[in-house]
Amino acid sequence: MSGKDSGKAKTRVVSRSRRAGLRSRWPVLELAGNASKDLKVKRITPCHLQLAIRGDEELDSLIKATSADGGVTPHIHKSLIGKKGQQKTV
Template identity: 85%
Template sequence: MAGGKAGKDSGKTKTKAISRSQRAGLQVLELAGNASKDLKVKRITPRHLQLAIRGDEELDSLIKATIRLCSTR
């Protein structure tokens, strides 16, 4: 397409709806990334995920409640 627009939506920004679980996952990854950055490493390990969850009061209580609920079954 010579001289035409690059695409139908060129120049427009799209926002996509994010579910609560996606938002929570992104928050955990952000916190784990911060933990790994503080330790000056380039990869997020399960230890960084644990540090991120235990360091955040709200996430910690949510995980503990979920584990407690699963263990009573």
């Protein structure tokens, strides 16, 4: 049995990000997918990418560019956002 398989075990190449324990290679794409899933849409658009980047503090400080067709990130004042299960009385 001399040849290619001479008894050596195959070793799989492990990336640095996998060794560091990161979940995925492209966290922007994962966050954009979550944004599109929340809006019940099957395709990721530039708007979803913009929401993902601006929603994450680390990515927002890293990426300072404006994306084409990204739209405007909605800003809702904290006092207007109620907690879950709490109704606002007028």
